[in-house]
Amino acid sequence: MQRPDTITQLAADLVRVIAPNPSPMTFWGTNSYILGMGRERVLIDPGPISGPHADALHSVLPDGARVSHILVTHAHKDHSAGARHMAQATGAPIYAFGDALAGRSDTMKALAETFNLGGGEGVDLDFTPDICLGDGETLHTAAGQITALHTPGHMGNHLCFAWQGRLFSGDLIMGWSSSLISPPDGDAETFRSSCQALLARRDGPLYPGHGDALETAHARITSLLDHRAQRETQVLQALSSKNSTLPEITQAVYGDLNPFTFQAAMRNTFAHLIDLQQQYKVSATPSLSETAVFSLVNDKV
Secondary structure: OOOOOOEEEEEOOEEEEEOOOOEOOOEOOOEEEEEOOOOEEEEEOOOOOOHHHHHHHHHHOOOOOEEEEEEOOOOEHHHHOOHHHHHHHHOOOEEEOOOOOOOOOHHHHHHHHHOOOOOOOOEOOOOOOOEEOOOOOEEEEOOEEEEEEEOOOOOOOOEEEEEOOEEEEEOOOOOOOOOOOOOOOOOHHHHHHHHHHHHOOOOOOEEEOOOOOEOOHHHHHHHHHHHHHHHHHHHHHHHOOOOEEHHHHHHHHHOOOOHHHHHHHHHHHHHHHHHHHHOOOEEEEOOOOOOOEEEEHHHOO
8 A cells, every 4th residue: 555645634624644663563554643623622643752752743733723632542663752852842731541561461470470471572561641531530621521441352451442433443453454462561361352342332434553444344343353362273273193393383373484474473473372361271381481391282273
């Protein structure tokens, strides 16, 4: 897909500004969104630290308008690193679920304390919001009411934002790619739960952190759940013939990939293996880690 214009008026009250950080992990770059039409606007995901991106965000605001709220979906640097700079420039407070380690499941906390899970790709450990938002908490802004939805899976502190029938889905749901689930920040079990929670809603268009808007949000969410279920089955099938290491299982599931993509695929595979261990379907020897040897429990699914 060709990269669209940096600034796109998606609706009368919604502008998308794309950061200049395209990559295999960010597609055409991070989407920042500015909501509202009056003197006070809301910014969702300021993006990375980038002078040109900050200039583009300011250029969207007409004379006399200002950013009153800065909302961050999650603490990955391509979404959150520019938040503090934008807050200093505008005087607006930063809202998020919590810092980069907030929102992890009890399972992932325990595993992170006990085992070497690796991970940490692009995590913004310097990020701290001014105001923490709980699940279901609603902000009353000049742009309208915005409800925070705690949706871990891609990252423990991930929020989606519901606004006037529209949903800003960060990196949980994207159209161009499935989400990276890299433990301990990513969690396959909570990813499923978050997707199922969104399926129970009736939001209209879905605006992701990367890529185009999704008009058929429910169809996309269902396809992602089906995709994860298929990956889980493939992992179990890979272990049905022999005990295997993480690279061997990833190779069996994904086939030949370039080295960069293979590393990301291994993180997703590892997330599934952790989830399957919690379901008592897979065991790890001598202990759970990226270097363990994995096997089916009792040699059966």
